[in-house]
Amino acid sequence: MLNIRRIPIPALVGLVLTALFLFAAIFAPLIAPYGNGQIVGSVWEPASADYLLGTDNLGRDLLSRMIYGARITIFIAVMATALSFSLGAILGFTAAVLGGWFDTLMSRFVDLLMAIPTLIFGLVVLSVLPSTLVTLIMVMGLLDSTRVYRLSRAVAVDINVMDFVEAAKLRGEGTIWIIFREILPNALSPLISELGLRFIYAVLFLSALSFLGLGVQPPDADWGGMVKENKDGIVFGIPAALIPAAAIAALAISVNLVADWILNRTTSLKGGRG
Amino acid sequence: MSSPILKLVAQRIALGVVLLLAVSVLIFAGTQILPGDVAQSILGQSATPESLANLRAELGLNDPAYVRYFNWLGGILTGDLGTALSSGQDIATSIGGRLWNTLFLAFWAAAVSIPLAIGLGLLAVRYRNGWVDKLISGLALASTSFPEFFIGYLLVYFFAVQWQIFPGISTVYDGMPFLDRMQAIALPAAVLTLVVLAHMMRMTRAAILNVMQSAYIETAELKGLSAIDVIRRHAFPNAIAPIINVVMLNLAFLIVGVVVVEVIFVYPGMGQYLVDHVAKRDVPVVQAVGLIFAAVYITLNIVADIGAIVANPRLRHPK
Numbered sequence: 133m134l135n136i137r138r139i140p141i142p143a144l145v146g147l148v149l150t151a152l153f154l155f156a157a158i159f160a161p162l163i164a165p166y167g168n169g170q171i172v173g174s175v176w177e178p179a180s181a182d183y184l185l186g187t188d189n190l191g192r193d194l195l196s197r198m199i200y201g202a203r204i205t206i207f208i209a210v211m212a213t214a215l216s217f218s219l220g221a222i223l224g225f226t227a228a229v230l231g232g233w234f235d236t237l238m239s240r241f242v243d244l245l246m247a248i249p250t251l252i253f254g255l256v257v258l259s260v261l262p263s264t265l266v267t268l269i270m271v272m273g274l275l276d277s278t279r280v281y282r283l284s285r286a287v288a289v290d291i292n293v294m295d296f297v298e299a300a301k302l303r304g305e306g307t308i309w310i311i312f313r314e315i316l317p318n319a320l321s322p323l324i325s326e327l328g329l330r331f332i333y334a335v336l337f338l339s340a341l342s343f344l345g346l347g348v349q350p351p352d353a354d355w356g357g358m359v360k361e362n363k364d365g366i367v368f369g370i371p372a373a374l375i376p377a378a379a380i381a382a383l384a385i386s387v388n389l390v391a392d393w394i395l396n397r398t399t400s401l402k403g404g405r406g
Numbered sequence: 407m408s409s410p411i412l413k414l415v416a417q418r419i420a421l422g423v424v425l426l427l428a429v430s431v432l433i434f435a436g437t438q439i440l441p442g443d444v445a446q447s448i449l450g451q452s453a454t455p456e457s458l459a460n461l462r463a464e465l466g467l468n469d470p471a472y473v474r475y476f477n478w479l480g481g482i483l484t485g486d487l488g489t490a491l492s493s494g495q496d497i498a499t500s501i502g503g504r505l506w507n508t509l510f511l512a513f514w515a516a517a518v519s520i521p522l523a524i525g526l527g528l529l530a531v532r533y534r535n536g537w538v539d540k541l542i543s544g545l546a547l548a549s550t551s552f553p554e555f556f557i558g559y560l561l562v563y564f565f566a567v568q569w570q571i572f573p574g575i576s577t578v579y580d581g582m583p584f585l586d587r588m589q590a591i592a593l594p595a596a597v598l599t600l601v602v603l604a605h606m607m608r609m610t611r612a613a614i615l616n617v618m619q620s621a622y623i624e625t626a627e628l629k630g631l632s633a634i635d636v637i638r639r640h641a642f643p644n645a646i647a648p649i650i651n652v653v654m655l656n657l658a659f660l661i662v663g664v665v666v667v668e669v670i671f672v673y674p675g676m677g678q679y680l681v682d683h684v685a686k687r688d689v690p691v692v693q694a695v696g697l698i699f700a701a702v703y704i705t706l707n708i709v710a711d712i713g714a715i716v717a718n719p720r721l722r723h724p725k
Contacts, residue, residue, distance in 0.1 A: 374563060
């Protein structure tokens with residue numbers, strides 16, 4: 133059914149790169165040539181046969197740090213996306229099905245949250261919360277769930293008035309059944325294409341936070357944190373900070389290409405929607 | 407004719423004020439009522455009971471939350487933003503010059519990116535599906551995927567280090583000559599421009615293409631106007647309302663971009679100030695600066711609404 137030759141080249145590039153990043157993230161300890169915090173050489177050595185990408189600001193192997201960084205970056209972004217999706221989708225569907233005060237209350241609250249730029253509110257909250265992975269995932273997931281909420285609610289409101297939902301209500305199914313068995317399966321395809329975009333957003337948000345020194349704390353580092361560690365080298369002409377920054381861009385672009393392709397596929401199957 | 411417009415505008419502004427009040431509650435709640443004690447999280451786990459009690463008294467944490475909120479809000483409304491915990495300085499005084507610096511940077515980024523985006527958007531419509539158009543789509547993909555610091559450090563690496571045209575660190579000071587100041591902000595303004603440009607171009611293109619499908623455009627084409635004239639005289643005036651919206655949304659986006667960009671270039675603005683004090687867990691500063699950012703963001707959104715109402719008569723008569 134899925135013929136590899138019929139995948140457009142941009143999507144193929146995206147798929148291969150995404151798979152590569154995932155592979156690096158999952159098997160980090162097996163493929164990294166050196167340990168994550170292991171100091172192997174002097175500071176900011178250029179690329180060589182021993183250190184394929186050179187060394188970082190403390191003399192650690194940059195390639196190994198990049199591979200471990202992929203693990204942290206992707207792990208946090210995946211967890212935050214999973215949280216924002218489950219929370220946003222369930223609340224959005226519930227609001228659409230129940231309507232009434234619950235819908236009004238939730239929707240106005242989401243409007244309010246979205247009236248503050250996400251990064252700014254994230255910074256405000258992080259100023260009092262402890263800097264741990266759990267806080268980071270919770271804050272990113274909760275803030276981003278507002279967008280998922282809006283989308284899921286809009287999709288569910290359309291589905292909620294369809295005949296099969298009406299039939300399920302008439303035969304006495306409860307709200308839980310309506311949400312998970314009637315609405316969820318029919319809302320999946322628009323939500324899945326949104327999934328890619330939310331993941332990219334999570335990667336960029338995390339990178340920005342870590343770059344500002346408020347995300348993942350040393351000695352661990354995600355890619356944004358690695359940019360921060362190596363940024364002082366830039367003015368001496370040492371491009372070490374550009375490598376993790378480029379990796380973030382490459383990950384975001386490849387996921388974007390895949391998401392675009394999935395969006396086109398699902399919409400053409402559905403025969404419409406733009 | 408003007409009174410219904412005024413009424414609508416007044417409604418939007420009133421709505422904005424209510425929203426801003428609600429946002430101030432949220433920002434206050436976000437820093438005060440979260441699990442754990444603010445004093446504890448500022449001082450860390452090793453704090454002695456005495457220093458905790460002192461800090462609680464200094465922050466007024468012994469009062470109930472709503473009392474503290476109204477004290478805080480009352481202070482802000484009278485121009486008193488409180489004092490910074492870390493330095494003991496008056497926040498309003500420290501912010502003054504920084505706010506001006508940030509607005510200066512954002513203004514020049516906007517002054518370059520808006521005409522450029524609209525012009526390129528028009529070009530993309532004129533040569534749609536050609537290489538110009540494809541290039542713009544590619545740029546839009548890149549700009550939604552590139553983190554600001556990637557663009558920022560790339561520019562620093564080439565323009566400041568390799569070719570040494572512009573400074574890589576944007577130092578500005580009071581009484582700096584205008585041209586020196588412009589040279590100092592060249593790179594940060596360029597990063598901000600690149601971050602918002604592609605999105606603005608793409609939305610401008612979409613807005614004009616939408617109008618291009620109308621019957622009056624076909625009439626204009628059939629009566630023999632040149633392609634540029636069709637766009638300039640018929641399509642563009644009708645596309646202004648959505649374009650104003652896009653421009654305002656992107657200006658609001660600049661607000662967020664400015665935080666990261668100021669840190670990249672060590673530019674003495676509001677974003678840098680906010681980030682420094684989040685790291686120091688200096689809650690009064692974070693609240694004040696967060697509220698200012700939110701206020702600017704909300705104001706821009708209201709201006710976008712009002713601009714759309716003024717530009718498009720159809721929006722003045724809600725169904």
